Every structure is written in structure tokens, then in C-alpha cells.
Amino acid sequence: MRNNNSQPYPVFLIRLSSVWYRHFRVYTKSLISNGLPAFLEPLIFLAGIGLGMGTYLPRMQGMSYLTFLATGLPMTAAMFTSSFECSYGTFIRLEFDKTYEGMLTAPLLVRDLFIGEILWCGTKGMFFSLAVVCIVALFGLVPMPASFCACIIGFMAGVMFASLSLFITSFVSNINHFNFYFTGFLSPMFFFSGVVFPIQNLPKALQPVAEFFPLTHVVRLCRGIDLWSFSVTMVWDFLFIAAFCVLSASFAISRLKKRLVL
Amino acid sequence: MSVIDVTNVSKSFDKIKAVQGISFSVPKALCFGLLGPNGAGKSTLLRMLYGVCNRDHDSNASISVFGFDPQKNSLAIKAISGVVPQENNLDDELNVEQNLNIFARFYNIPKIQAKKRIDELLDFMEIADKHKAKIRELSGGMKQRLLIARALLNNPKLLILDEPTTGLDPQVRHLIWEKLRNLKRSGLTIMVTTHYMEEAFQICDTIMIMNKGNRIIEGNPQRLVADHIEPFVLEFYKKEAYDSVFSMLGSQNARHETTGDSIRVYSKDETMLRDVVRVLKPGEFFLRQSNLEDLFLKTTGSQLNAQQ
Numbered sequence: 001m002r003n004n005n006s007q008p009y010p011v012f013l014i015r016l017s018s019v020w021y022r023h024f025r026v027y028t029k030s031l032i033s034n035g036l037p038a039f040l041e042p043l044i045f046l047a048g049i050g051l052g053m054g055t056y057l058p059r060m061q062g063m064s065y066l067t068f069l070a071t072g073l074p075m076t077a078a079m080f081t082s083s084f085e086c087s088y089g090t091f092i093r094l095e096f097d098k099t100y101e102g103m104l105t106a107p108l109l110v111r112d113l114f115i116g117e118i119l120w121c122g123t124k125g126m127f128f129s130l131a132v133v134c135i136v137a138l139f140g141l142v143p144m145p146a147s148f149c150a151c152i153i154g155f156m157a158g159v160m161f162a163s164l165s166l167f168i169t170s171f172v173s174n175i176n177h178f179n180f181y182f183t184g185f186l187s188p189m190f191f192f193s194g195v196v197f198p199i200q201n202l203p204k205a206l207q208p209v210a211e212f213f214p215l216t217h218v219v220r221l222c223r224g225i226d227l228w229s230f231s232v233t234m235v236w237d238f239l240f241i242a243a244f245c246v247l248s249a250s251f252a253i254s255r256l257k258k259r260l261v262l
Numbered sequence: 263m264s265v266i267d268v269t270n271v272s273k274s275f276d277k278i279k280a281v282q283g284i285s286f287s288v289p290k291a292l293c294f295g296l297l298g299p300n301g302a303g304k305s306t307l308l309r310m311l312y313g314v315c316n317r318d319h320d321s322n323a324s325i326s327v328f329g330f331d332p333q334k335n336s337l338a339i340k341a342i343s344g345v346v347p348q349e350n351n352l353d354d355e356l357n358v359e360q361n362l363n364i365f366a367r368f369y370n371i372p373k374i375q376a377k378k379r380i381d382e383l384l385d386f387m388e389i390a391d392k393h394k395a396k397i398r399e400l401s402g403g404m405k406q407r408l409l410i411a412r413a414l415l416n417n418p419k420l421l422i423l424d425e426p427t428t429g430l431d432p433q434v435r436h437l438i439w440e441k442l443r444n445l446k447r448s449g450l451t452i453m454v455t456t457h458y459m460e461e462a463f464q465i466c467d468t469i470m471i472m473n474k475g476n477r478i479i480e481g482n483p484q485r486l487v488a489d490h491i492e493p494f495v496l497e498f499y500k501k502e503a504y505d506s507v508f509s510m511l512g513s514q515n516a517r518h519e520t521t522g523d524s525i526r527v528y529s530k531d532e533t534m535l536r537d538v539v540r541v542l543k544p545g546e547f548f549l550r551q552s553n554l555e556d557l558f559l560k561t562t563g564s565q566l567n568a569q570q
Contacts, residue, residue, distance in 0.1 A: 008341070009337040009338060009340070009341035010341075010368075010369070010370035014370050015368075018364075018367040018368045018370070019368075021364070021367050022353075022364045022367070022368075025363075025364060026353055026355045026356060029355045029356060030355065097351060097353075097354075098347070098349050098351040099351055099353070101314075101349070101351055102347060102352075103368065104314050105312065105340065105344075105345035105347060105413070106340060106368035106369060107337045107340040107341040107368065107369065108337075108340075108368060109336070109337065260314065261313070261314050261315065261316060262306075262309070262314070262315045262316070
């Protein structure tokens with residue numbers, strides 16, 4: 001009794017792109033208010049710490065302190081924009097706006113919703129890291145044109161922090177709990193992942209811990225590409241990022257599925 | 263051939279049995295209504311039809327929508343169905359047209375075709391002047407009509423509506439009923455849940471009354487009323503008025519029901535009820551024909567349950 005006249009449903013990639021398009025349209029509707037903080041924050045940090053304290057600091061890893069910061073901050077821009085989107089943003093869509101409930105009445109699966117969302121965050125990560133690179137490039141702080149390539153790492157950072165944040169969100173039942181994630185995890189990571197100072201300056205015992213921070217790996221890749229100096233460590237960075245994305249995204253999706261499909 | 267076939271389906275949430283061994287089928291181009299108090303299991307049953315709620319595992323239980331099992335192939339079902347959810351989930355950031363455009367993308371409808379379809383549907387739902395309106399500027403009735411338009415974007419063969427007119431004013435409700443009847447005439451199969459007996463009377467060919475996850479009664483609404491309930495009701499709003507005529511209300515051919523401080527006496531014997539009315543003062547009583555609401559109260563019990 002299969003109905004032969006049925007319209008075929010859209011294929012996987014079309015479904016992902018339609019989810020991506022939904023987020024793109026909603027986000028860009030108020031781009032200035034949504035995007036300005038994500039864009040300005042790293043620049044304010046660069047100006048405040050880099051220009052202020054930087055004059056008292058020695059060169060780090062063979063570059064001026066301003067350049068050291070400017071080659072790491074595009075990644076934190078990607079990290080924060082993507083983390084906000086997939087924590088507070090996802091939670092609001094899930095619990096308050098019932099956006100996913102509406103989307104699931106269309107030919108989409110739970111998996112499509114979240115992979116589409118992760119890819120959207122990758123795009124945001126790429127966009128904001130590029131925006132930061134453009135500004136710091138104006139002041140001649142980063143080597144050009146290699147630094148433009150860093151936006152590819154910005155995409156990876158966006159994807160990685162989206163996957164992680166979705167995983168965190170899948171446990172959260174009260175929106176205030178995200179404070180723990182931001183203050184307890186993302187903020188410390190900002191300081192101890194080689195953005196503000198090299199992880200070699202951490203106490204010996206803590207250095208291996210930094211290797212488990214996702215931010216460490218994208219920062220090392222970004223800086224490596226900016227300076228066009230490649231090392232074997234970067235292979236480990238790539239592998240870490242890939243494994244981290246796959247694991248956290250698949251756990252996140254299977255947990256969120258239980259919240260959406262009862 | 264049935265569009266929907268549900269056989270022996272149950273659903274438990276922790277210890278609560280939301281749906282218990284329900285079976286029904288919906289033929290093409292008819293409207294099937296699920297009626298019941300809050301917590302009866304209506305919405306759960308609807309959600310199982312398009313795969314956002316999984317039935318309890320049981321080899322004797324099955325659901326088929328257009329021949330597809332929603333647990334295995336929800337995409338095939340959703341591609342040819344439209345769903346109007348209970349809660350408004352339009353994107354406030356976008357205007358009317360943009361909201362529909364997003365869904366047209368979900369259905370992979372080409373741009374030009376989508377534009378034409380959106381114009382048609384806004385016209386059909388009589389909100390054609392709201393193309394560029396923000397969602398916040400729309401009244402409840404307009405939002406609901408927009409949700410129905412959204413569910414019709416893909417030219418569905420099945421329309422699923424969860425309480426489509428709850429909280430709307432009478433004009434909008436009549437407009438929505440008229441549209442649903444139009445759609446049914448054009449061959450669309452409709453599955454609806456409602457609390458409103460009038461709604462069921464207006465649009466449903468078959469209704470199933472549910473209570474606490476169980477099927478109570480099923481059939482054509484007019485016929486159910488004729489077969490299962492006395493044709494006349496005398497309603498009292500004061501217990502004293504009822505007491506004063508109690509002896510006149512023959513206990514043989516009358517059924518007495520109390521809800522709070524109002525009392526209803528159901529009977530086949532219209533002459534007897536008219537005699538009683540003659541000795542009462544205006545405002546103390548209301549004599550009317552019984553309707554689906556009376557059947558609903560009779561079958562689901564007139565007391566509130568914990569979830570209401």
C-alpha cells in the first residue's frame with residue numbers, strides 16, 4: 001500500500017542547507033546587535049591588554065606581544081560566538097520558542113537540525129575570526145596574506161565549540177546553569193590555552209592539562225598558519241579537533257534526540 | 263484505502279500511561295477528530311503519527327500513515343503532510359513571508375514556485391495584506407491562520423491540527439472551519455484534536471472521545487448524540503430551584519447530573535420537562551436540546567481530573 005505518487009523528501013545535504021539557511025536568515029536579521037559584541041570583545045582585549053600591558057612584556061615565541069595576541073584572538077572570537085549560539089541560543093529554541101518542534105513538522109530529522117546548526121556555527125566562527133583578522137591586519141599586527149587562511153581554523157573552532165556547547169546544553173534544564181559553563185570552563189580556557197601567554201609558561205604539571213583544552217589546538221593551528229611555520233604537533237591538533245567534534249556532536253545529538261522525540 | 267491506520271498503540275511516560283491500546287483508521291478526504299479533556303492522550307497520539315513520539319514497543323502495535331511507519335520513515339510522511347502544532351512556533355525575528363520562505367526551503371520548493379504558493383495561501387487564509395507584517399503585529403487568529411498556511415505549503419495530502427481554534431474569537435473559528443471544510447472537499451484528509459464539541463460537529467466526519475488514554479466511544483458526531491444521550495436537557499443554576507421541582511422530575515425517565523452548583527436533568531420526555539419549566543422562574547433554568555458536550559461530559563465524567 002505504498003503511495004507511489006508521494007513527493008520524494010529532500011536529500012540530506014539539502015536538508016542541512018535549509019537548516020543552515022534558517023539560522024542565517026534569523027541571525028542576520030539583527031546582525032549588528034548580534035554580531036557587534038562577538039567582534040568587539042577580542043579587539044577591546046587586544047587594545048586594553050596588548051597596548052597597555054604589552055609594552056612591559058618581552059617578545060613571546062619570537063614575536064611582539066601584540067602580534068602574539070592578534071594571532072590567537074581570532075580563535076576566541078570564534079569560540080565565544082559559537083558557544084553562545086549553541087548554549088543560550090539552542091536552549092531558547094528548545095525550551096522557550098519551541099523552534100525545533102516546529103522544524104520537526106517539516107521533513108527534517110533531529111540529526112539534520114543539529115548538524116545544520118553546527119555547520120552554521122562553523123560559518124559564524126569563520127566570519128568572526130576573519131573580521132578580527134581584517135582589523136588587526138589594518139594595523140599590520142599579523143603577517144599577510146597567510147593570516148587570512150586562519151579563518152579556516154575559525155570554521156573548525158566554530159564547529160568544535162558548537163558540538164561541545166550542544167553537548168553541555170543536552171544536560172541543562174535551567175538556562176542559568178550556562179553560567180557554570182561560561183565562567184567555569186570557557187573563561188579559564190581563554191587564559192590557559194596559549195592565547196594570552198604561551199602554555200610553556202604554565203607550571204610543568206599543568207601543561208598536559210592544557211593539551212586537553214579544545215581551544216589550545218585551534219590557537220596553535222591558527223598561529224602556525226599565520227606565521228607559516230608548520231610542525232608535527234599540528235597533526236595531533238587536527239586529530240584532536242576531529243575526534244573531539246565527532247564525539248561531542250554524536251553524544252549531543254543522541255541526548256538531544258531524547259528531549260525532542262519522546 | 264485508509265490514509266492512517268493505528269492498531270493497538272500504547273504510550274507510557276515513566277509510570278503514566280498516556281495512551282492505552284488505541285486503534286482507529288482514517289479514510290481519505292475525511293476529517294477525524296480526537297476529543298477529550300487535557301491529559302487524555304490526544305496530542306501524544308497525534309505526535310506519534312509524524313514520528314516525534316515513539317509508541318511503546320509491542321509487536322502487535324502498529325502505525326501506518328500513507329503506508330509508512332512514522333518510526334522508520336518519518337521523512338516520507340512529513341514530506342506529504344502538514345502539521346499545525348498546538349503552540350505557536352513562528353520566528354518572531356522574521357516577517358510573515360520570510361517565515362513561510364524558511365519552511366518552503368525545508369520542503370525544498372523552488373523559489374519562484376514558493377513565492378506563488380505563498381501568495382495563494384495567504385490569499386486563501388485571508389491574510390494577503392500581511393505579507394510584510396511582523397509576527398508580533400499579528401493577532402492570535404492571524405498567527406493561527408499563518409500556521410495553517412505554513413502547514414499547507416507543500417500541498418499536503420494529510421493535515422494534522424492540534425487544537426486549531428483554542429483561544430480564538432468566534433469569527434476566526436468559523437473562518438477556520440470553513441477553510442478546513444473547503445480543504446476536505448478538495449481531497450485533503452484531516453486529523454484534528456479539540457476540546458470544542460462545536461468544532462467536532464462543524465468539521466468532523468468521525469470523532470473518537472478519549473479519556474485517560476483510553477478510547478471511550480467512536481462514531482459520527484450527530485449519530486453518537488442521537489444514540490447515546492437523551493435528546494433534551496434541563497439545566498438548573500440553583501440547587502433550590504432543582505429541589506423545588508424534584509418531585510415532578512420522574513426518576514424513571516430522567517438522568518440527573520451535578521457539576522459544582524449546576525445540575526442537569528436529561529430526558530427523552532420533552533412534555534415532562536416543559537411541565538416542570540412552567541413552575542420555575544426565568545433565570546433559574548435553561549431547557550435545550552442535548553449536544554456533543556453532554557455526550558462528552560457523560561462519557562468522560564463531569565469531574566475534573568488532576569491534569570485539568
